[in-house]
Amino acid sequence: MTPRDASDTNDNRWSDLDRPPLNGPVLRRALVRDGGLWRDVEVVERTGSTNSDLVGLVTKGDADEGAVLVAEEQNAGRGRLDRRWTAPPRSGLFFSVVLKPAGVPVERWGWLPLLTGVAVATALSSAAGVDTALKWPNDLLVTVGGEERKAGGILAERAGTDAVVVGIGVNVSLREDELPVPGAGSLVLAGATTTDRATVLRAVLRSLEQWYERWRAAGGDPAVSGLQETYAAGCATLGREVRAELPGGRTIVGEAVAVDGDGRLVIATKDGGREPVGAGDVIHLRAV
Template structure:
């Protein structure tokens, strides 16, 4: 049982969930010529994305904002994302990819997915799959579960804030929905959030630098093929819930050069989906 004090739960009461070490994170991530320029850890906020978008005008590229608890975290379509304090990684980064044409900025959430999956594979020993466009999946008891999500938002004329929410130590009785998962439930070899965050941000820096150096070209940077290789949506029967109450059912066959999901229908047509909710249909 979690001990309580007179004024409610103590922030030190859950010893399995130590606080992040901001000093050690800065020491490990901030270096001359590197992407990351500041790392701030706050105890509690509504949404790290909203906070960083609001301060983007005065912030340098590479600002990182991490929250121990998010009370109004948002996913796509304004879905809420909540979790107990210190049970996950909830962070946002400010990017200004001036070298990349605007029409290629749509790759940023997919790039972040690749970077997070790569970083978690190294640091947590967990095979993380990507559900197009921005969900992070882990396997729990032989079943695919959503353990995280990514949200990118414009910040002024020249910036993008990319936010990541990831369930790390959520236990089965704490899951917001039965279909959710966490690194702990997926038998991660490590759930040390300092280690995981450093690994993910280093991976993100590597991928972002590579993509930026290629002018955002998804082929030259190998982003397109790497995303496709780790995408659990490809080869599946899917239903795409499209804007205007339209649905498209078919096989997800490719990720195109704009990062869109190409769906082949039973009627023999192919349609590239740029926005929408994707449901993985179970095999018949």
């Protein structure tokens, strides 16, 4: 990997003492180990999108499995459906990783964003004391003042023929007046016990490594690895009345009743049918 490490610059890094910069060399020492998944951890001051950067590096052969790219600031971050993701510098965790699930059938790679959601939610609970729910397929929800809010998201993209780049964004210290849209949240607003980004990042990457190795050892089988059951247990979408807005303009309304073996959301419609949804925008309407 070639991006310049933010820990080697002094570009006004201490302008907000409540949001200290991440230390790349310290993170590398904590996360990179013989036999482990993570091979390199780079921290850059700013970039357009860590996902785009890593996809480009993988395509050129300059990044392999286990590469981690973290940005203190993104100005062209992307979520699903090409939505923009912006936040003040050092107010969150914005990073991407390279995974090459050799031995796992390609048709099971669609579980990677769901797996990442489970790993992140688990880490946020243990490291920051924030109960985090999952909105299918890839949103991270926290509770702020009794209201369900989105505090993060996940984006997975193919890179070449054998790799997937998974991007993760989590709002950590965003204050109410800094939230980008109504309905957004952050760990600090959800009562986090810590907003130390290094602590949270280490916990997330270790949790992701554990879940990834478990899933890969099971050949990507979501049931055998326990992923399907764990995702369902933490999924706030299940049991809710939802509206799924599908590609092509079609809409399905009904109760979200399951996540199937392919990672699709199964919706029970009012006419008694069940429709699996593999792509689209799902909106929570109300609890059932």
